[in-house]
Amino acid sequence: MKITQLQLLKVLLNNGLNISEAAKQMFVVQSAVSRQLSLLEEELGMPLFVRKGKRLDAPTPLCLDIAGEIDNMELALENIRAVADDHRDARVGELRLATTHTQAKYFLPSVINEFREKYPKVKIHFFQGNPAQLVDMLHKREADVAVCTEELQEHSDLITHKCYDWNHALIVPPEHPLAKGKLTLERIAEYPLLTYVFGFTGRTKIQEAFEALKLKTDITFAATDTDVIKSYVKLGFGAGIIAKMAFEDKSNDGLLLRDMSEFFPSSTTTAAYVKSKFLKSYLQEFIDILVKHGKLNM
Amino acid sequence: MKITQLQLLKVLLNNGLNISEAAKQMFVVQSAVSRQLSLLEEELGMPLFVRKGKRLDAPTPLCLDIAGEIDNMELALENIRAVADDHRDARVGELRLATTHTQAKYFLPSVINEFREKYPKVKIHFFQGNPAQLVDMLHKREADVAVCTEELQEHSDLITHKCYDWNHALIVPPEHPLAKGKLTLERIAEYPLLTYVFGFTGRTKIQEAFEALKLKTDITFAATDTDVIKSYVKLGFGAGIIAKMAFEDKSNDGLLLRDMSEFFPSSTTTAAYVKSKFLKSYLQEFIDILVKHGKLNM
């Protein structure tokens, strides 16, 4: 049983059981993949895929049962390499950070700044996505750490660190009716709204608050990031509901901010990584900085 | 990075860092081991052992950090093989059972009997040892399941199943003064006692009960198994304190049993296996039978 044979199996599962495609990803020719797969099946004494003629049609139950163990093995191997890298030189390496636009733009800059000062030689890679994608990146080990607001606590195979709590706020142009007077959800619901798409930054909490009062909202427009929402609010498309901290920015030219913390429960921004992952020392420290800056923000 | 290179590292650590010895265990010559070790060190970019001239003197911190991950990897590989074996034929294989003498003799026979009827083709290997050794065997994966009374619940990397509770009892020859009259710990402490050695079958509970009353005991004789204790009790060496269920045996010829459940807290016999181990279907069922028979005993 060879490491590459087992990895091959995962690659096949992730590429529609296409041997040719798997071969490309592993930088070998099809015949090599075909043979290694046969050898592995022979060693295990059972087929890993049901064939339709010569094509792979579906994974066998055995194959699926094995897949999880291969994940464990790959993680162990990556950890071994990480441990060695850390012992060799704990100040170099890369940090693959998966996060959402809002966190990347409004929370992380100061964190990254402090981190870069301490570890100038660590290459930082940003990956953006929705929270579900971020979790997926962690599981596939394409990212080391994820930072976002939703979804993270629910996964028992992730270790999470609370960074900070925040609330939502309303942004409107000065001439908008909601710019003045007492705010209520009932009043707000009368106007077109712009906010985040589902799965992002507390969108469900917004939804639930309105629904709890049986209010129908006119969410004209939903985006993944605050900047887009702001732009359209400026253009007069309606009132925006955004993460409050996303307002602390120079480019708000003229928009008014109104607190909405009384209407929606606060959200928590969280950092996470996979449970049995070995954290190189600079990753460990990155998490520490994240949490520290989170506390400063509160 | 090759599987065998990583396994080699564990073998070295388990054999006093002796390359020649490791070579024997891996069925290759010394030079092969030496070279593979060098290659691994080269790939990791750091030495795994500090050398004293040409001999390995001590593992580096890196080496120790890596060792745990290698365990995970080996476990994953063993699980893969086990899954495949299970899919190929779930009725054959081996069951490596680590247990103490008392459990092997008085609790397990009926369990083994039922199991063998269902799985006549599974080879059963018994390993005996003290509870600490049993745990060690699980960790080194030299045994699949351990059954004993102590030590198991405290290990968070083991999954445990309660089998049954039991109490201690006193055995004496008919002519012994303790054969008659009301039993008290004070009275018992006046006579020479025979019981289990430390680390076995509730010995600490016996100790603690006497100490709680500030009684000094004369434990003349301690053994790992009940049979030996019985023999010496018959020879008049003193009174024996044994697991009560160990009396249900033909060969007690003449010894008297007196219940002691009021003096010592009951003990629990438990089955355990390592947390992330894949259990073949017959192992799963073996555990079920263990628990079932445990309940019958209560």
Place this chain on the structure above:
DNA sequence: ACTGATTACGCAGTACGTAATTATA
């Protein structure tokens, strides 16, 4: 016809063994 998988065969890299060398107890 075209895409995709298997089989056959030659070549290259890797790992082992034997043996010589060097170092330690």
Place this chain on the structure above:
DNA sequence: TATAATTACGTACTGCGTAATCAGT
């Protein structure tokens, strides 16, 4: 001196690539 580790070199094996064959869309 005996034991243990490294280095050198020849050999066998394993895994890849090219190419031909076979099967499905």
